Amino acid sequence: MKPTKIPEKTVTRLSIYLRCLEELEADGVTSVSSRQLAERFGLNSAQVRKDLAYFGQFGVRGLGYYIAELKHNLERILGLKQDWEVALVGVGNLGSALIAYKGFQARGFKIGLAFDADPAKTGQVVGDVQITDIARLVPTVHRKKVKIAVLTVPAAAAQSVADLLVEAGVTAILNFAPAQLTVPEGVKVQNVDLSVLLKTLSYHTVRTARTGPQRTDPPTPGQS
Amino acid sequence: MKPTKIPEKTVTRLSIYLRCLEELEADGVTSVSSRQLAERFGLNSAQVRKDLAYFGQFGVRGLGYYIAELKHNLERILGLKQDWEVALVGVGNLGSALIAYKGFQARGFKIGLAFDADPAKTGQVVGDVQITDIARLVPTVHRKKVKIAVLTVPAAAAQSVADLLVEAGVTAILNFAPAQLTVPEGVKVQNVDLSVLLKTLSYHTVRTARTGPQRTDPPTPGQS
DNA sequence: TAGATTGTTAATCGATTAACAATC
């Protein structure tokens, strides 16, 4: 009876709370209050409680949240109780690095399929994954029932590859190509445009340079 | 007389408008309306106009925006009229890939410095950048007046490296480490936590699997 | 001039925060 629309940002924060819980658990702590949790990232404690309350009552009044229990629940909510096989398309610099990237495997995501359009690459092994020709994408992804894909192809190819992925049954795409993908309803695209992120930083840098830089640390650093 | 607080999201969209303008210009188009621009990403045309109006009056009533002119202005606003030298710290899989990544150089960002704590790596050349020992970070970054850094170190090292970068005068950090960085006011951190992004997708996937998948494309795909 | 589209103000929507009764 609680199918309220859950904000995207809430889901993102859930992952961050989870990371925090893992750290606390490693420190041997067993419970934590919304206030403690919030302080870790400069958030508001009401927001933490509200985010969690979307999904159930996980806390104990007067005490806070039991870490092991909340961690379990967040993992359940985020779908991390299972391992996910992920397909990656576009084995260039970035694609290869992501295949090898530890940050993924550790968290239950395994890049088990890799595709590329370059015939020179197909058959090669990167990490422990063999590169398959993109012509085989639809049947292969479909057969393995892969639902999550990482897209690291050039912008010009992104839409057509996305179409293939959707056709193959993929419902979630992590898109590194600087392109606006059009996908059917029900398919979720997360864009990670590194160039856009850098431009935001460049904006900030010219802005602060103009406004005057921060005056927060000691007069002069290093040698010079 | 317009120092209204500009939303973060507006700045991000500016980059996206710019990308769109580049595409349109390549197609030989010379002007575009806010409505056309908005339709490209499913945005509202009022939002496009408002985003642009934060920075000046770039449009022509009854006509729209001249592409060359708007492009010029967006580049100016985003600080893209200059080249940026970027320092990267942590030359692992991801770091190496980013050094080689074409998406950066193309847009006026050049990773000109790379640092790593592993003595076995220092001196090695990746792409066309020589890896420097992290012990030399502060004087080197300071001397070269580098303002933007990419952080691809393990989470455990992220905060201490961020401190070094700030000490060296960096004002903007693109952070790939799954860690919440504390930096002085005036320093901008953009977090790109790939694991968090995947978890969001995993959430979406279990959710849609439960609710029932989309019914948007033809009954059965591929061969199977 | 008539048609189109901007720049901007006002209305709406959604997300964050404050406040507090419920309760461990």
Next chain:
DNA sequence: TAGATTGTTAATCGATTAACAATC
């Protein structure tokens, strides 16, 4: 019980969208 902290409602804030006079 007294103290603390949740879950939740109401108030605030900010961002998106609608509407329209200005004007090319």
